[in-house]
Amino acid sequence: MKLPDAQNLIDRLAGQMRPDVVKETALVGILTGGMWIAERLHAMLGIEAPLGVIDISFYRDDYGRRGLHRDPKPSSMPFDVAGRPIVIVDDILYTGRTIRAALNELFDYGRPARVDLAVLVDRGGRELPICPRYCAQALDLDRSQNLQLEKDAQGRLSLRLIDHA
Amino acid sequence: MLNPQLNRNGELVHLLSIDGLPREVLLKILDTAAPFTEVAEREVKKIPLLRGKSVFNLFFEPSTRTRTTFEIAAKRLSADVINLNVGASSQSKGETLLDTVDNLSAMQADMFVVRHASSGAPYLIAQHLSATGRAHIHVINAGDGRHAHPTQGLLDMYTIRHYKRDFTRLTVAIVGDILHSRVARSQIDALTILGVPEIRMIAPPTLLPAEVGKLGVRVFHDMRLGLRDADVVMMLRLQNERMQGALLPSPQEYFKTYGLTPEKLALARPDAIVMHPGPMNRGVEIDSAVADGPRAVILPQVTFGIAVRMAVMSMLAGA
Known part of the structure; x- marks a missing residue:
């Protein structure tokens, strides 16, 4: 399967988001892939609020089975969340569990005016009632397939499909 | 010998003492x-x-x-916390340590944070739990006798790393009542495992343990010599409640010889940090001008202590 070019997808995502950006809009990238995209969108859309970052390790719903994530990183919300329109940015949307965790964490910083979701790829397979407002590409992938966003030494982003079948 | 603190995958299941923990586990906790x-x-x-x-x-x-x-650490992790002041209840009615543990286990405990005047009590509890098929209950040693106080040792290491980054170039001086101090033992274990090249102990001969020669540290009875070029000065509390007999002439005399004053601190490196596990005896082991001065990191130690305890609890409960 030929995968779309990640940079083209980011351009498309920025195009979808641009009409809705207001002065107060803030972006929150989910570590790690979502943050890479959010960094680029932040510059392309000229967002004024500094970029927020969320590591969902402390909010995962599988802690009871899998324990603490190997390498948790600090989250950082360098703006006042209360009353602000916020767009959560992630690379690949799959079961929706990561977004559920990110929403819970976000609300522990305050009560945003609204929250939207922007993803590079929606690969289907949702297990929760979560739907992105902005999505650059929908792909229909099998459970045995693992889609990842990768960053090379030059900082170039690309999608990679790993087949476990 | 199998380390009772680690499971087969090398994950931390109890925190009983820093002694015997691999360097990677210590660094993992700090990270x-x-x-x-x-x-x-x-x-x-x-x-x-x-x-x-x-x-x-x-x-x-x-x-x-x-x-x-x-308690704060557990509550910030959303756990339910039950505080038992056992000295004042069951034990005075004659219940044994392990009976107390069995009763609380029957109330569906997931974790015990144990402080006990007898060295080894937390070990005994951890062993008892695994021998009776309750290995899923985790034990954290919050100070046992003169033996260990591992979370204090860890928060001290977190503080040192926060200010000094690299353990392998440091000179660390521990000052005071080392004989009675479980904190000092945990500090020495941690500093050694993390590769600190020079660990100094500054104390009067009466407040040093007999086995001090085996600890791999340099001993100083003269504080001025011991503080020279130190990067980190770790003060200990003079443990009045543990003193038996005449180990010291008087607190005033002790302050004169082993109290940390600005003038003595000037012998350490200009960027040296001063730590204290609390509670402080001002005017006994530390001068107020130092305790409240710019080099003291005593209050950050308290703040970091909560994060370190949250990390330990999360690692144990998730193992």
Whole structure:
């Protein structure tokens, strides 16, 4: 399967988001892939609020089975969340569990005016009632397939499909 | 010998003492603690990791600070915390340590935080739990006798790394009542495992343990010599309540010889940090001008202590 070019997808995502950006809009990238995209969108859309970052390790719903994530990183919300329109940015949307965790964490910083979701790829397979407002590409992938966003030494982003079948 | 603190995958299941823990495990705890410091900055200072878990603070010896920081740590992780001042209840009615543990286990405890005047009590509890098929209950040593106080040792290491980054170039001086101090033992174990090249012990001969020669440290009875070029000065509390007999002439005399004053601190490196596990005896082991001065990191130690305890609890409960 030929995968779309990640940079083209980011351009498309920025195009979808641009009409809705207001002065107060803030972006929150989910570590790690979502943050890479959010960094680029932040510059392309000229967002004024500094970029927020969320590591969902402390909010995962599988802690009871899998324990603490190997390498948790600090989250950082360098703006006042209360009353602000916020767009959560992630690379690949799959079961929706990561977004559920990110929403819970976000609300522990305050009560945003609204929250939207922007993803590079929606690969289907949702297990929760979560739907992105902005999505650059929908792909229909099998459970045995693992889609990842990768960053090379030059900082170039690309999608990679790993087949476990 | 199998380390009772680690499971077959090398994950931490109890924290009983720093002695015997691999360097990677210590570093893992310090790394894991870092993101927990950020939780305190949020509007809701709580994360859901230990939701539905019951943490029993089992204190057979009085403590305010340590018990409180464990309680805050557990509460910020959303655990239910039950504080038991056992000295004042069952034990005075004759119940044994392990009976107390069995009773609390029957109340679905997930974790025990134990302080006890007898060295080894937390080990005994951990062994008893695994021998009776309750290995899923985790034990944290919050100070046992003169033996160990591992979370204090860890928060001290977190503090040192926060200010000094690299352990392998440091000269660290521990000053005071080393004989009675479980904190000092945990500090020495941790500093050694983390590769600190020079660990100094500054104390009068009467406040040094007999086995000090085996600890791999340099001993100084003259504080001025011992402080020279130190990067880190770790003060210990003069443990009045543990003193038996005439180990010291008087607190005033002790202050004159082993109290940290600005003038003595000037012998250490200009960027040296001063630490103290608390509670401080001002005018006995430390001068107020130092305790409140720019080089003291005593209050950050307290703040970091909560993050370190959150990290330890999360690692244990998730193992």
